[in-house]
Amino acid sequence: MWLLLRRSRETRYVPGVGGGSGFVETELSSMSSLTEKDRPIVQLLLNTGTCPRCILRFCCVGSQTVYRHPYKDLMKDLKDFLKNNQEKEDMVCFDVVDPPCKRIRLEDTEEGPDDVKHNGTLQQIPSVNDENTAMENSAVEVCNVCLGILQEFCEVDFVKKVCQKVNSADYQFTSFVFSVSLPPQLSVRERAAWLLVKQEMGKLGLSLAKDDIVQLKEAYKWIIHPQLSEELGVPADGKSLFEVSVVFAHPETDEECHFLATACPDCFKPAKNKQSVFTRMAVIKALEKIKEEDFLKHFPCPPCSPKNLCVALEIQCNNGAVFVAGRYNKYSRNLPQTPWIIDGERKLESSVEELISEHLMAAFKADSFNFSSSGREDVDVRTLGNGRPFAIELVNPRRIHFTAEEMKGLQQTINNSSDKIKVRDLQLVTREAIGRMKEGEEEKTKTYSALIWTDKAIQKEDIAFLDDIKELKLDQKTPLRVLHRRPLAVRCRIIHTMKSEYIDEHHFRLHLKTQAGTYIKEFVHGDFGRTKPNVGSLLNSTADILELDVESVDVDWPPALDN
């Protein structure tokens, strides 16, 4: 017994894992959060195949640093913590030769045949006389609660694997958010473990609320974030636009959730696209509904130890979208806004959006783009003046940092590549850009120049009156040329001002400033009388539009730059 006491004193003075000074407090510091009442829980969970970190979670240990201690050290400290108690008992009943082994052996026989667990590894029973062997557990059994997430997947090898994937994907980023998708059966096992612990604590007259337990995902992030951060050289930030995501799966236990479908059928909607009905959300919902007795009927408590670890199915990287805005001019009367393709056949070469986006996609190395603008013009209409505001969303860009100089350079590249369009004020903006586009389309005035032909011969004086008409109200039915794809409606629109320019007996130019959403061509030719009044009715003639140009889009966004 004297030997026992001495040995225990020696262990006390072994320097702790925190690089401690060898004082009592440091050595026991990783388990210093644990108290007497935790002992039966720790013992129970350790015996049933739960890993040290999950044990700490169920003992509601909230200190992040403890979880970061190496696995081996945590295991050792836990066992020492337990031994502590046993020694005290030794001292009291010193005539018992091997009390700790005996106690554990008893619990072991309750579970299965002898000392071989179903994962094939020999359970090393920590005995007081045999500490060293206990520490050299060759096979680490997979935790029956976290299935290895807080074990293998906290190790440096996995961190390196993730970082390798990130680095090879060649993204530009200044921070990261690490998101993890866990297999649904983890929630089921967590529930079983909680019920087990709750029951044990009940014997001591104590309660354990589900919310007091440290969440698995949270503990995982405590451990892995600092490691990822160090390896990648940037901080972890919940708001980061750069996302590294890992999907974990554990096929071995996938069917464990199935009993929930019989117990709570309404939680599980029919599967779409051959995906599993047992989604994480559905499983969690079912667990909330199911009664404790029903749960225990269908699921082993404690959960059984699995043979294998989880697998990391996918490690993916994704960058949040960047937005580029500017204004474009269109000089071609043969260029559509978006690609014109019918039945797989391209009707007109290229488009405004392709000519602008092509170079941006290449520079930002994005997966795809979404183009929007403050309204648009027909194929045969030019856009002059300051141009029309546009915004492009670049999806999953690899490069995100561009200086003002680089943006100017990009602008030049686009302008040099085609004489059909020109861009100006090209700049990086935020997501609010899209809202601005809509605003510009629906609320802001536009000015146009139309070349008009009249059937009746006219003189200068005949069209002069147009200049005096202010705030002319139009009623425009949906033009026939778009009626196949738009609802039938009548739009009231206002022509604010007009200015005529006589050319000859059958031609004149009309400059107009109109409300957003006015159909100019229909105002000129009348669209079978469905736009009233129209130039024809005003002149008491038949009028036709030969050419139309957009002179200005009266939006002061995006901010003008020194181009």
Next chain:
Amino acid sequence: MAAVRGGAERYFTRWYKPDVKGRPCEDFCVLQHSNRICVITLAEAHPLLQTGKTITSINYQISANCSRLQNKVSGKSKRGAQFLTELAPLCRISSSDGEEYTIYSCIRGRLIEVNENILSNPAILQEKPSTEGYIAVVLPKFEESKSITQGLLTQKEYEEVLLKRLNSSS
């Protein structure tokens, strides 16, 4: 015969249906847009467009239960539209000489709108039958948009019909 073509009609193809229901010279012209929308109009040879005819009334109530004026469409697909077959009547027009003419759809499709302007101003029906004096707008089914013209004549074929009439009468 070629009336002045304004910008409104630039993208339309003209199709004709002569002597509808066997009634001589009651010809109609269907203007078909490249987007498949059709405008039903009177052809130049129609009696109502001949000199001396005065229109006394235009009535879109074609039966006790059906008025084309009550046609209401909603949404892009024009739900709620009255469905027309080739010989569905659109309206009935009376002239001062006691004659009554029925205007027929000539094509299958959904009735989008009838021209209410001619109710308030019947003169435009005669002055500008191919534009402001149109009768109705019809949207054929997508699948039928090519086949609807099978029962109609092209401009050239119609001109031959007109020529035949001229020769037979002389």
